[in-house]
Amino acid sequence: MAPASPPSERKEAKVLGRAFPIGEEDTAARALMRLGDGVPLPFRGDGAPTVRALVGEYRQRLQAQDAASVALLVAGLALTSLVSLAVVYQAAEDPSPVLFYNDPKYAHTVQPRNVCSSADADAFLQAFNSPPQIARLRVVGRACDEDSRGSSSGARVCCGARWWWLRSLGACASRHRDDHATQQPGNVAFDVSLDLTPFVAGDGRLASEADAQALERHLHARNPLEVIVLRKQVVWQNWEDVATNAKQALRGLGFLGTVDVRLEGHEEVVVFRNHPWQNFVRSPAAQVLVVLTLVGALVWVPYLWARQRTVRVESRFWVNVDPERYWEHLGPGLHPAHGYRPEGQAPGG
16 A cells, blocks of 8 residues: 655645646636745655646646746847937937948048038048048069079069159168068069159049049948948059160169059948948947847847948049159169168168
């Protein structure tokens, strides 16, 4: 004969049977009672139907209380995240009349922070279409294996001069020698950069009519997440003649390696719309909060992928110096070992 259940278990069974008869379907009141009822310590039953019903009831109490705890934690996290996001959104609102602005941290060069308060194309270009900060003629000489043994160390020259200083281009140059140039990839014998920014015209124009139309559409677009990238390109007509003359002159001076002459002059400016939603989306605090919610990130990433759009337009700036006159003052300074040496400078200078 099986041992009888302890008095506490029999009392619990009677109370449970009077409040909620065993076998009766779950109701809202019964589910609510499970959240507040306690759970006794495990006991050893005799396997009777009443005891088995008590064990099942205790298990349901534990499950209901665990589910309620998880729901409270999730609700607390969601409420905290929503309040934090609301605070970040309020901080993203800018009451100023600025409509467009650029962010220097997205630039590869040091750029000032500019703003524009008008949706007019001319005002937009006046604010952001300033001359690029880099415009140079770069001459790179790579020595061959036979020539690299007798060649001197490489040199880097950055020269800046205005038109009336062309006769002394090297006077404004600073040369930095690299004693390990022959160990660099490609056996770079010299790397010379001649600054052209003093000769770049201050007014840049859009490259084509398509760029002008794209700019107009962007200025009146309704998508706050649309950004525009203004690419500034430096153009120098017939600069290839200077490049050809430099290659031939260096070869005539005895440099046996290869010479690469490049016109380098471009800059990109990323312009954002001063809209609360745009500022909110770009806010690092908002991005961190969305990632922490996990579920929000599953919606956030596809939304940004679908809504973000980048418009690219190109403007061109011209170098206002005649290639022939420029060559008249550049040619005498070319050197087979250093690439360029200012006229009148001592060999060890």
